[in-house]
Amino acid sequence: MASHAIQIKNLYKIFGPRGRDYVEQVRNGLSKTDLNVKHGHVLGLQNINIDMPAGAITVVMGLSGSGKSTLIRHVNRLIDPTAGEVLYDGVDVCKMSESELRAFRRHRTAMVFQKFALLPHRTVIENTIYGLQIQGVSREESEKKGRHWIARVGLDGFENHYPNQLSGGMQQRVGLARALTNDADILLMDEAYSALDPLIRVDMQSVLLDLQKELKKTVVFITHDLDEALRLGDQIAILRDGKVVQQGTGQDIVLHPADDYISAFVKEVNRGRVIKAQTVMKPIAGEQSSMRIPGEMTLEIAAKQMTEAGLSNAVVVDQSGKPIGSLDLHSIITAMVTPTSHLTASMVAA
Ligand SMILES: Nc1ncnc2c1ncn2[C@@H]1O[C@H](COP(=O)(O)OP(=O)(O)OP(=O)(O)O)[C@@H](O)[C@H]1O
Ligand SMILES: [Mg+2]
Known part of the structure; x- marks a missing residue:
């Protein structure tokens, strides 16, 4: 073809x-x-x-x-x-x-x-x-x-x-x-x-x-x-x-x-517009948030939606809607402001 x-x-x-x-x-x-x-x-x-x-x-x-x-x-x-x-x-x-x-x-x-x-x-x-x-x-x-x-x-x-x-x-x-x-x-x-x-x-x-x-x-x-x-x-x-x-x-x-x-x-790039939720999410532990966000969503948009909903946690889901991890505002902010060389391996498991 x-x-x-x-x-x-x-x-x-x-x-x-x-x-x-x-x-x-x-x-x-x-x-x-x-x-x-x-x-x-x-x-x-x-x-x-x-x-x-x-x-x-x-x-x-x-x-x-x-x-x-x-x-x-x-x-x-x-x-x-x-x-x-x-x-x-x-x-x-x-x-x-x-x-x-x-x-x-x-x-x-x-x-x-x-x-x-x-x-x-x-x-x-x-x-x-x-x-x-x-x-x-x-x-x-x-x-x-x-x-x-x-x-x-x-x-x-x-x-x-x-x-x-x-x-x-x-x-x-x-x-x-x-x-x-x-x-x-x-x-x-x-x-x-x-x-x-x-x-x-x-x-x-x-x-x-x-x-x-x-x-x-x-x-x-x-x-x-x-x-x-x-x-x-x-x-x-x-x-x-x-x-x-x-x-x-x-x-x-x-x-x-x-x-x-x-x-x-x-160096000068707005990292929040580039890095995806699934890249910085953590394993799901404890109580699950009511909010679902797709893994492909950028951090900037995820942060915006979480703040607007008044939540500091969200469950990251794959394309089929299956939970694959959890994301909190703190790790979003860390990923957005941390220079690449200081990110730990687990944070950049792209
Ligand atoms: N017809 C040509 N004869 C000789 N050298 C050329 C010719 N066309 C391009 N070059 C050289 O090839 C290199 C690449 O040029 P090119 O125009 O592809 O760069 P560019 O990345 O498009 O640059 P710009 O951002 O300025 O448009 C340069 O060193 C340029 O001087
Ligand atoms: Mg050119």
Whole structure:
């Protein structure tokens, strides 16, 4: 069965005329700096292995120059790898013929950009259906689809406005409507929200999460913002100097940062929004609370519900409703304020 997953395997990208000649040396430890200083080539990506599951949001995070854009551009082969594979449904995108690639890009992938890339002299509806028009879809059908998605991103009534009549957040909604109108399985979003004001940005994250519940696209989302990564990412891969330094769920990364680089990233994070009830619960002992909370609930929400109910204890239940542990306000607060290195093993039995 087609699964629309993306797998990146042993991927290397070395920019420069003789990139291939240096792959072996990079494999054997030649650093980005040495490759540049001694050989005048730029190490873009090295030995990238990431499975991006179908229907999930994979976030790629890292500082400027770490290789995020280079990586996402491999997914629709705007960049050819120096070595390695990019598999979609098990097919190597890098081996597709020109016509296969064109069809893949048009029908399977859609990009959402930071700068929106809207055509200024076209209205919202015309921008939204531009891709379908190019594909030769009838005006009637493309308008029907376009209007549907414009409404779904919350722009009902703005169909005939021009981009410069819209705020940044609204323009980004048009960008999203345009991407969704193409009906692609894969959404590629490179710093799509980075230029937006903080509140608008959170709004747009909500729009994406709401749509995703129903659409289940395979989303590759690039950001250098940890809060955004934690909110959106079903899984997160962190890049540094073209290498994956850690990948896992947001909770994995916050609780067990792989090195100092990542610790520095996660230091300021609101841990209550990331750590789940089941991660810090204790064995059930004594009298049981009347309150039930799901194991997947974050501590912040659990704490809020417990305080509102005037309770200091709750029973944590699994998906079938079976009790699996007990949670009290004290351990919630401890987990929210304690640096990872001071949490005891039993507290982080993730
Ligand atoms: N066409 C190119 N030729 C040479 N070097 C390049 C090219 N494109 C990217 N690079 C280099 O590859 C590395 C990764 O760049 P990339 O643009 O992927 O980083 P990024 O993580 O997207 O950064 P940012 O957050 O600034 O967008 C950088 O060292 C960059 O200078
Ligand atoms: Mg970039």
